[in-house]
Amino acid sequence: MTVPASLLLLEDDDILGRQTQRALARHGCQVHWATDLGAARRLLATLPALDAAVLDQNLGADNGLDLITPLLARFPECRVIVLTGYGSIAAAVAATRRGARNYLTKPADANDILDALSRDPGDLEALPDAPPSLQRLEWEHIQRVLDAHQGNISRAADALGIHRRTLQRRLKKRPSPKHFERD
Amino acid sequence: MTVPASLLLLEDDDILGRQTQRALARHGCQVHWATDLGAARRLLATLPALDAAVLDQNLGADNGLDLITPLLARFPECRVIVLTGYGSIAAAVAATRRGARNYLTKPADANDILDALSRDPGDLEALPDAPPSLQRLEWEHIQRVLDAHQGNISRAADALGIHRRTLQRRLKKRPSPKHFERD
DNA sequence: GAGGGATGCGGCGTTTTGTCGCAGGGCGGC
DNA sequence: GCCGCCCTGCGACAAAACGCCGCATCCCTC
Numbered sequence A, B: 001m002t003v004p005a006s007l008l009l010l011e012d013d014d015i016l017g018r019q020t021q022r023a024l025a026r027h028g029c030q031v032h033w034a035t036d037l038g039a040a041r042r043l044l045a046t047l048p049a050l051d052a053a054v055l056d057q058n059l060g061a062d063n064g065l066d067l068i069t070p071l072l073a074r075f076p077e078c079r080v081i082v083l084t085g086y087g088s089i090a091a092a093v094a095a096t097r098r099g100a101r102n103y104l105t106k107p108a109d110a111n112d113i114l115d116a117l118s119r120d121p122g123d124l125e126a127l128p129d130a131p132p133s134l135q136r137l138e139w140e141h142i143q144r145v146l147d148a149h150q151g152n153i154s155r156a157a158d159a160l161g162i163h164r165r166t167l168q169r170r171l172k173k174r175p176s177p178k179h180f181e182r183d
Numbered sequence C: 001g002a003g004g005g006a007t008g009c010g011g012c013g014t015t016t017t018g019t020c021g022c023a024g025g026g027c028g029g030c
Numbered sequence D: 001g002c003c004g005c006c007c008t009g010c011g012a013c014a015a016a017a018c019g020c021c022g023c024a025t026c027c028c029t030c
Helices: A014-026 A037-046 A064-074 A089-097 A110-118 A134-150 A153-160 A164-173 B012-028 B039-048 B065-076 B089-097 B110-118 B136-148 B153-160 B164-173
Strands: A006-010 A030-033 A051-058 A081-082 A103-107 B008-011 B030-034 B052-056 B080-086 B102-105
Touching: A006 A014, A006 A037, A006 A064, A014 A030, A014 A081, A014 B153, A030 A037, A030 B153, A037 A089, A051 A064, A064 A081, A081 A089, A081 A110, A081 B039, A089 A103, A089 B089, A089 B102, A103 B089, A110 B164, A134 A153, A134 A164, A134 B102, A134 B136, A153 A164, A164 B008, A164 B110, B008 B012, B008 B039, B012 B030, B012 B110, B030 B039, B039 B065, B052 B110, B065 B080, B065 B089, B080 B089, B080 B110, B089 B102, B102 B110, B153 B164
Parallel strands: A006 A030, A006 A051, A051 A081, A081 A103, B008 B030, B008 B052, B052 B080, B080 B102
Antiparallel strands: none
16 A cells, blocks of 8 residues: 555545544645635645555535546646545546546545555456345445535435434444445 | 447447447448447457457456456557446546546447547536536436446346336336437 | 346344534634 | 524434345246
């Protein structure tokens, strides 16, 4: 796992941004953090070099994918990955066609990010051959939506189209937020 | 919608392959159909020109993505899209990085295919801003799995991890297989 | 024509969900 | 401080969905 020397982080959420910055810094990476597209563009102009970039796709009105092209124009060798709350295949294709190296869905920790930066997703090792069970699919989707709403159960339930009471009950049944072993 | 003059179709399912071939031919497209990777490679060598290709990803033991690189080596201008039963973001990224223009999940009819071939997915118009409701997510997933099992309800239910009776009941409630208007 | 597998459907007990309502906790404004 | 606002956790109860049985039917194959 090759840790980049300098990295641009585009993340509009203050808490998550700071947390990610620290986590990556602990791996020995100098993180330049911007919270919006304009700031990221300006930051880009001042940097002498850039090894990697982690872009949040959903930035309020803006879209992090719009940074990919100018970024690669300036630093063609930069490894870019896109991070998003709820990813779609269409968005993943769009990001990749613009030059992104990989496309991750939150929640993603520093290891996930560094792994996505270093691994080449071109080889299709271990691509799922069987469809996920309905329960697993639902659970992962719930986690993503919940994460996109900063853990707000009421709003997440609303976005999911289910009742808040139901979401509560479902969450209580599966305590672990990230590790699934079986279906 | 620019209909390609000559198109390579890689699809291992006989019925679906024939059906797709006819549908595309009706749009004025000469379709060269192969049912496995080896045949597709040989076909590739004999063709004088190729405008587009539609590759099924899941071909038993083989993977349709492996045709992208040799195909583009021979016809660099060819527009390639990948079709798959149940697509994942990881697979979409892998396909796109190999040079695919777009990545579709079944069921996809001729219009979907031609649209994906002509439209440039690089522009992120109308990328979903809100997460899909749980019901919609489930429904689409059910449709994909069902399609992957050729409409076999018993096996699809088994793959989904739900009871056959439950799948039956769910399917009966939503008669339309492809059009969703609201959640 | 016997066997295997897929389908459609009724019924019934169990589980889950929707929808109330209520108490408590943070938090910003008057 | 106190008030409203929003989010949370949870109890209760009816409605809906689900798991699971069984059975009749149909199709295909050997």
